[in-house]
Amino acid sequence: MxxxxxxxxxxxxxxxxxxxxxxxxxxxxxxxxxxxxxxxxxxxxxxxxxxxxxxxxxxxxxxxxxxxxxxxxxxxxxxxxxxxxxxxxxxxxxxxxxxxxxxxxxxxxxxxxxxxxxxxxxxxxxxxxxxxxxxxxxxxxxxxxxxxxxxxxxxxxxxxxxxxxxxxxxxxxxxxxxxxxxxxxxxxxxxxxxxxxxxxxxxxxxxxxxxxxxxxxSQLRESESRYRAIFRHTPLGVMHFDGEGRVVDFNEKCLEILGTTWERLQGFNLLEQAEDKRVSGAVRQALVSGTGYYEGTYRAILSGKQTPLRAFYNALRNEAGEIVGGVALIEDFTERKRAEETIHRQAYFDPLTELPNRRLLIETLASTIRDRRDDGRLGLVMFLDLDRFKMINDSLGHSVGDELLRQLSKRLLVCMRDGDMAARLSGDEFVVLVPALSGDREAELVRAEQMARELLSSLRKVYDLAGQRISVTPSIGYTLFPLTVDEDVGDVLRHADTAMYQAKVKGRAQVCGYEPSMQTQITWRLEMEQALRSALTEDQLFAQYQPQLDQNGRIFGVEALMRWQHPVHGWISPEVFIAIAEESDLIVELETWMLDSCCELLARLPAEMLPRLSVNISVRHFTQPGFVEGVTWVLGTHGIDPSRLTIELTESIMIDGLGEAVDRMHQLKRLGLNLALDDFGTGFSSLTYLKCLPLDELKIDRSFVSDLDSDSNDAAIVETILAMAQHLGIEVVAEGVENEAQLDFLLARGCRRFQGYHFHRPMAIELLEQLLSRSQESAGSGQITD
Incomplete structure (x- = not known):
C-alpha cells in the first residue's frame, strides 16, 4: 500500500x-x-x-x-x-x-x-x-x-x-x-x-x-464568488475604502441606504468630505486601530437624505500586517426604529385615546415619587371618572362613547403644561400627573384645588358627537404626594380614587381632595369585607354556571361564576365584592373554596357529561407562594383528570413580573391543567407578551363583542384577536354573545367557541345538570341555535 x-x-x-x-x-x-x-x-x-x-x-x-x-x-x-x-x-x-x-x-x-x-x-x-x-x-x-x-x-x-x-x-x-x-x-x-x-x-x-x-x-475562486454573492445580495450596505479614506467599491444596498448614485459615491473621501464628524472619526479610528463604529441619524452630504443607521468599520491589512484600507458594513435602522416605536406605543399608549396607558403611568409615577422624596417637593395626582358614561354607551352605542373618550383626551392634552402627563387608566377613568410642585403643602393644596376646578370646567363643556351635542361631566379626586415616607404608587392612586369616589358621593361633577380623615369609603369597604368573611362561613356564597358551546351547539365546557346573596342587602354584584376581596387576602379564601367546589363537581359528573370546567383565579391568588401546591392538593383530593379543569387568568398577572408568571403557568401546564386568558384585549400588554405565555385559550372580552354589529373598531379588534390566536395555535372563546348578528360575525371570522346570554344565562347546579343530561342525549343533533 x-x-x-x-x-x-x-x-x-x-x-x-x-x-x-x-x-x-x-x-x-x-x-x-x-x-x-x-x-x-x-x-x-x-x-x-x-x-x-x-x-x-x-x-x-x-x-x-x-x-x-x-x-x-x-x-x-x-x-x-x-x-x-x-x-x-x-x-x-x-x-x-x-x-x-x-x-x-x-x-x-x-x-x-x-x-x-x-x-x-x-x-x-x-x-x-x-x-x-x-x-x-x-x-x-x-x-x-x-x-x-x-x-x-x-x-x-x-x-x-x-x-x-x-x-x-x-x-x-x-x-x-x-x-x-x-x-x-x-x-x-x-x-x-x-x-x-x-x-x-x-x-x-x-x-x-x-x-x-x-x-x-479553487478555494480562492469559490471564496471570491461567495464574497461577491454576499456583496451583491446582502441586506447590509458594504463599502470599501483605501488607506486615504477614499471610497473604492460599494454595493447597491449601500447606494440605497445613503440615497446617492454610483458617480457621486465613487472616490468620495470619508475623512475629508463627510459632514458628520463622527463618521470621519470612526473611519480614522479603523485606519489607525483596526475598528471603528458609528450609530445615529446620518445626513448624506451628497443627497441630503437623513437615515438612522449604524456602521461597523474594519481595517484591511496586507501580508506585512499593515493597514491598507478598510470595509464598512452599514445597517439601515429605519424599519427597526419604526418597529421599536410601534412596539413601544402598543406597550405604553392606549390605542383609542393615544394617551399613556396604565403601565406608563405606573412607571412614571413610581419614578416621580422617588424624585419628590429625594428633593422634598410635592407632586399632584388627579383621578377623573366620567359621570354616567355607561348610560351614554348603552343609549348611544360604544362608537359614540369611544368618540367621547377621544375628544375628552384631546381636551386633557390642551390643559396639560410642559412635564405634566394625562393617562387613561381604564374605561372612562383618567389620571393627570403633575410631577413637580413646590414644597409648601398648604399653598399647593389651594393650587391643586384650583387646577382641578379649571380642569373640570374645561372637560364639562358640551361635546359634539356625531351631530349630537352631549354634556358630560367628570368627577375629580386629587391628592398631593408623598404624604408619608413609605407611600408607593398604589397608595397614591388609591388616595386619588378615594377622593374621586367622595366627589361622586357629593353629587357628581365635583372636585374633592384627599384627606387622611376621609374614612367613609374605607369604613364601608371594611364592613363589606367583614360581611364577606361571614358569607364564606354562613353559606351565603354559591356558584352559578354558564355553559360554553362550540359551533355545532355542543357544550364543551362550563364557566363557574361566584355569587353572593347578602341576608340584608340582597344580591351583591361580583364587581363589588370581588374588588373588595382582591384588596385583602379574602380573595384567596374565596377562590380556594370555589376551586374545591369545582373539583368536587368534576369528580361527581362524568367527563362525557361535563368535559371541562373553568374557574377564575385572581392575580393576588395566582401570585401566592403556595398556589401551585394548593392546586395539586385539591386535584389529588378529588381524584379528577387535570385536563378537565381550566384556570382563567387576567392580563394583570404580568404587571408585577412576566418571568415569574410564565414560570408558574408552566408549572400548572405540567400538572395537566388548561390555561385561559380572560377579558383579553382590555389589558396593557396583550400583544406584547402574549407569545410568551403557555396558553390554551383566549377569551375575548364582552366589551368588544357587545357592539360588533355597530362599532367598526370593536370589529377590527376582534378580527385581529382571532387572526393572531389562529396564528399562535390558541383556541378562542367569545364572551358576551347576545344576538344572532354577533354570532354570525364571529362564525364568519373563524371563531368556534362561544359563551353568552344568546345561549344560556348563568344557572344553578340543578339546572346545569338537567341541561347537561339533555345535551348528552341529543349530542351532535345540529348547529348552534338560540
Missing part, C-alpha cells in the same frame, strides 16, 4: 484539506504518472532488448534469444495495453487502488524477464558480451528508476528482479574480475535505490505543490 505523504508534502497542502483527502489525491496523481510515462521506458526497454539480442547473437542459440525477445515484447505489450485501458476509464474508476497493484505486477514481471536475460545470456568467456549485458541491464534498471519512482516501492519491484540474477551469477563465478563487476553492480544497485527514494520525494513534493496550488486557487 502507498504510504501517506511526507511531512513536507502535507505542509504544502496546508490546512485546506483533511489528511486522508491529501493522501488519496497524492496517490491518485502518483499512479497517473506511472501510467502516463509507461510507453517511454517500455519502448526504450524493447530497443535495448533488440541491441542485447544483436550483441549475443554470435554466442547463443537463435531460438533462445528470439524466444526471450518475444516474451519481453509480449510483456511490454501487455503493460502498454493496461495503460491504454487505464486511460479509457472514467476518473472515478481510475482512482481505484487495483490499478496500482496491476501496474506493480506488470513492472515485476518485466523485471523478471530482464533478470532472466542475466541468467540465460551470462558468459565469462566473452568479456565484451558480458560488459554489454551488464550495461544493458543496468541501463534498463536506471531507466526504470527514473520512470517508476513516483511510487517509491514500484521501482525496486522492477529493479531488483532485473539485476539480482546478474549479480548472483557474478558472485557465483568467484573470479577477481567477476567480483569486481559484482561490486560495481552492488554499488550501482544501491545508488539506484537511493536515488529512486530521493526522486520519489521530489516527485511527491511537486505533486503536492501542484495539488495545493490547484486547491487554493
Amino acid at each position: 502507498p504510504s501517506p505523504p511526507p511531512a513536507e508534502s502535507r505542509e504544502l497542502f496546508g490546512a485546506s484539506l483533511p489528511v486522508s483527502t491529501q493522501c488519496r489525491q497524492l496517490v491518485h496523481e502518483q499512479v497517473r504518472l506511472l501510467y502516463e510515462r509507461l510507453w517511454q521506458p517500455v519502448l526504450a526497454s524493447v530497443l535495448g532488448a533488440c541491441l542485447l539480442v544483436a550483441a549475443m547473437w554470435p554466442l547463443l542459440p537463435a531460438t533462445l534469444l528470439i524466444g526471450w525477445l518475444v516474451v519481453l515484447v509480449f510483456v511490454s505489450s501487455g503493460r502498454l495495453g493496461l495503460a491504454w485501458y487505464y486511460h479509457r476509464q472514467p476518473a472515478s474508476r481510475r482512482h481505484q487502488r487495483c490499478w496500482l497493484r496491476r501496474f506493480a505486477w506488470g513492472a515485476g514481471i518485466a523485471g523478471a524477464v530482464w533478470g532472466a536475460a542475466g541468467l540465460l545470456m551470462f558468459t565469462m568467456e566473452h568479456q565484451g558480451q558480458l560488459a554489454a549485458l551488464t550495461i544493458v541491464l543496468t541501463g534498463v534498471a536506471a531507466g526504470g528508476m527514473t520512470t517508476l519512482s513516483s511510487v517509491w516501492w514500484v521501482a525496486p519491484v522492477f529493479i531488483l528482479p532485473a539485476l539480482l540474477p546478474l549479480l548472483g551469477q557474478l558472485l557465483f563465478q568467484g573470479s577477481p574480475f567477476s567480483w569486481l563487476l559484482s561490486a560495481m553492480v552492488v554499488l550501482f544497485l544501491g545508488l539506484l535505490l537511493t536515488v529512486s527514494r530521493r526522486l520519489h520525494h521530489i516527485i511527491s513534493d511537486n505533486i503536492a505543490l501542484r495539488l495545493a496550488v490547484t486547491s487554493r486557487e
Whole structure:
C-alpha cells in the first residue's frame, strides 16, 4: 500500500484539506504518472532488448534469444495495453487502488524477464558480451528508476528482479574480475535505490505543490464568488475604502441606504468630505486601530437624505500586517426604529385615546415619587371618572362613547403644561400627573384645588358627537404626594380614587381632595369585607354556571361564576365584592373554596357529561407562594383528570413580573391543567407578551363583542384577536354573545367557541345538570341555535 505523504508534502497542502483527502489525491496523481510515462521506458526497454539480442547473437542459440525477445515484447505489450485501458476509464474508476497493484505486477514481471536475460545470456568467456549485458541491464534498471519512482516501492519491484540474477551469477563465478563487476553492480544497485527514494520525494513534493496550488486557487475562486454573492445580495450596505479614506467599491444596498448614485459615491473621501464628524472619526479610528463604529441619524452630504443607521468599520491589512484600507458594513435602522416605536406605543399608549396607558403611568409615577422624596417637593395626582358614561354607551352605542373618550383626551392634552402627563387608566377613568410642585403643602393644596376646578370646567363643556351635542361631566379626586415616607404608587392612586369616589358621593361633577380623615369609603369597604368573611362561613356564597358551546351547539365546557346573596342587602354584584376581596387576602379564601367546589363537581359528573370546567383565579391568588401546591392538593383530593379543569387568568398577572408568571403557568401546564386568558384585549400588554405565555385559550372580552354589529373598531379588534390566536395555535372563546348578528360575525371570522346570554344565562347546579343530561342525549343533533 502507498504510504501517506511526507511531512513536507502535507505542509504544502496546508490546512485546506483533511489528511486522508491529501493522501488519496497524492496517490491518485502518483499512479497517473506511472501510467502516463509507461510507453517511454517500455519502448526504450524493447530497443535495448533488440541491441542485447544483436550483441549475443554470435554466442547463443537463435531460438533462445528470439524466444526471450518475444516474451519481453509480449510483456511490454501487455503493460502498454493496461495503460491504454487505464486511460479509457472514467476518473472515478481510475482512482481505484487495483490499478496500482496491476501496474506493480506488470513492472515485476518485466523485471523478471530482464533478470532472466542475466541468467540465460551470462558468459565469462566473452568479456565484451558480458560488459554489454551488464550495461544493458543496468541501463534498463536506471531507466526504470527514473520512470517508476513516483511510487517509491514500484521501482525496486522492477529493479531488483532485473539485476539480482546478474549479480548472483557474478558472485557465483568467484573470479577477481567477476567480483569486481559484482561490486560495481552492488554499488550501482544501491545508488539506484537511493536515488529512486530521493526522486520519489521530489516527485511527491511537486505533486503536492501542484495539488495545493490547484486547491487554493479553487478555494480562492469559490471564496471570491461567495464574497461577491454576499456583496451583491446582502441586506447590509458594504463599502470599501483605501488607506486615504477614499471610497473604492460599494454595493447597491449601500447606494440605497445613503440615497446617492454610483458617480457621486465613487472616490468620495470619508475623512475629508463627510459632514458628520463622527463618521470621519470612526473611519480614522479603523485606519489607525483596526475598528471603528458609528450609530445615529446620518445626513448624506451628497443627497441630503437623513437615515438612522449604524456602521461597523474594519481595517484591511496586507501580508506585512499593515493597514491598507478598510470595509464598512452599514445597517439601515429605519424599519427597526419604526418597529421599536410601534412596539413601544402598543406597550405604553392606549390605542383609542393615544394617551399613556396604565403601565406608563405606573412607571412614571413610581419614578416621580422617588424624585419628590429625594428633593422634598410635592407632586399632584388627579383621578377623573366620567359621570354616567355607561348610560351614554348603552343609549348611544360604544362608537359614540369611544368618540367621547377621544375628544375628552384631546381636551386633557390642551390643559396639560410642559412635564405634566394625562393617562387613561381604564374605561372612562383618567389620571393627570403633575410631577413637580413646590414644597409648601398648604399653598399647593389651594393650587391643586384650583387646577382641578379649571380642569373640570374645561372637560364639562358640551361635546359634539356625531351631530349630537352631549354634556358630560367628570368627577375629580386629587391628592398631593408623598404624604408619608413609605407611600408607593398604589397608595397614591388609591388616595386619588378615594377622593374621586367622595366627589361622586357629593353629587357628581365635583372636585374633592384627599384627606387622611376621609374614612367613609374605607369604613364601608371594611364592613363589606367583614360581611364577606361571614358569607364564606354562613353559606351565603354559591356558584352559578354558564355553559360554553362550540359551533355545532355542543357544550364543551362550563364557566363557574361566584355569587353572593347578602341576608340584608340582597344580591351583591361580583364587581363589588370581588374588588373588595382582591384588596385583602379574602380573595384567596374565596377562590380556594370555589376551586374545591369545582373539583368536587368534576369528580361527581362524568367527563362525557361535563368535559371541562373553568374557574377564575385572581392575580393576588395566582401570585401566592403556595398556589401551585394548593392546586395539586385539591386535584389529588378529588381524584379528577387535570385536563378537565381550566384556570382563567387576567392580563394583570404580568404587571408585577412576566418571568415569574410564565414560570408558574408552566408549572400548572405540567400538572395537566388548561390555561385561559380572560377579558383579553382590555389589558396593557396583550400583544406584547402574549407569545410568551403557555396558553390554551383566549377569551375575548364582552366589551368588544357587545357592539360588533355597530362599532367598526370593536370589529377590527376582534378580527385581529382571532387572526393572531389562529396564528399562535390558541383556541378562542367569545364572551358576551347576545344576538344572532354577533354570532354570525364571529362564525364568519373563524371563531368556534362561544359563551353568552344568546345561549344560556348563568344557572344553578340543578339546572346545569338537567341541561347537561339533555345535551348528552341529543349530542351532535345540529348547529348552534338560540
